[in-house]
Amino acid sequence: MEVRTKVWIEDENGNSIFGDGRMQILEAVDRLGSLNKAAQEMNMSYRSAWGKIKTAEERLGLHLVESKLGGGGVGGSRLTPQGRELLDRFNKLSQEIHELALSHFNELFNR
Amino acid sequence: MEVRTKVWIEDENGNSIFGDGRMQILEAVDRLGSLNKAAQEMNMSYRSAWGKIKTAEERLGLHLVESKLGGGGVGGSRLTPQGRELLDRFNKLSQEIHELALSHFNELFNR
Numbered sequence: 001m002e003v004r005t006k007v008w009i010e011d012e013n014g015n016s017i018f019g020d021g022r023m024q025i026l027e028a029v030d031r032l033g034s035l036n037k038a039a040q041e042m043n044m045s046y047r048s049a050w051g052k053i054k055t056a057e058e059r060l061g062l063h064l065v066e067s068k069l070g071g072g073g074v075g076g077s078r079l080t081p082q083g084r085e086l087l088d089r090f091n092k093l094s095q096e097i098h099e100l101a102l103s104h105f106n107e108l109f110n111r
Numbered sequence: 112m113e114v115r116t117k118v119w120i121e122d123e124n125g126n127s128i129f130g131d132g133r134m135q136i137l138e139a140v141d142r143l144g145s146l147n148k149a150a151q152e153m154n155m156s157y158r159s160a161w162g163k164i165k166t167a168e169e170r171l172g173l174h175l176v177e178s179k180l181g182g183g184g185v186g187g188s189r190l191t192p193q194g195r196e197l198l199d200r201f202n203k204l205s206q207e208i209h210e211l212a213l214s215h216f217n218e219l220f221n222r
Contacts, residue, residue, distance in 0.1 A: 001170070006116065007212050061220075097211055
């Protein structure tokens with residue numbers, strides 16, 4: 001048995017704006033220095049990955065990913081400071097939530 | 112925008128053993144004093160609701176719901192002490208996780 005947790009942000013229509021999927025894109029951009037490579041690694045088209053980030057940026061009102069050279073992503077992409085903060089916070093939040101769940105779970109079952 | 116959280120327990124094959132659905136059944140049993148009425152309220156068959164509780168009991172190793180009169184649920188059903196503890200803990204855990212997410216979310220967006 002294992003306790004699982006999930007956290008995400010929804011818009012007013014119940015559509016996910018930011019969650020595990022977009023987190024993985026940001027993490028891959030940060031690691032690979034390229035939205036194109038991030039999309040490839042995730043078996044997504046560049047267009048689809050870009051669309052997901054764009055939607056999140058518009059809905060959240062945050063700039064998350066920028067081109068390193070300013071032109072079309074040819075020179076690679078990187079997280080903006082806001083993108084990095086969102087990534088770090090979401091990682092921290094996911095981890096804290098999981099630890100909270102684990103401690104309740106252990107108290108209930110392993111005694 | 113709204114932050115959403117979810118917590119559930121999975122078995123080793125990734126199947127959910129306990130989460131929101133079974134929580135709602137336990138809450139309804141507690142409120143209505145009957146698994147049959149609980150199933151009706153949730154638009155489930157008695158058989159299906161009973162099956163979900165039975166599976167959870169077997170996998171968790173806890174006795175969750177008992178018959179008031181000892182015979183087939185005719186006299187109504189109630190939570191066992193273990194069922195009540197699981198219900199209370201899951202409610203508490205869900206609430207704490209949501210509050211944690213809200214506080215991170217507010218720090219990130221509402222400043």
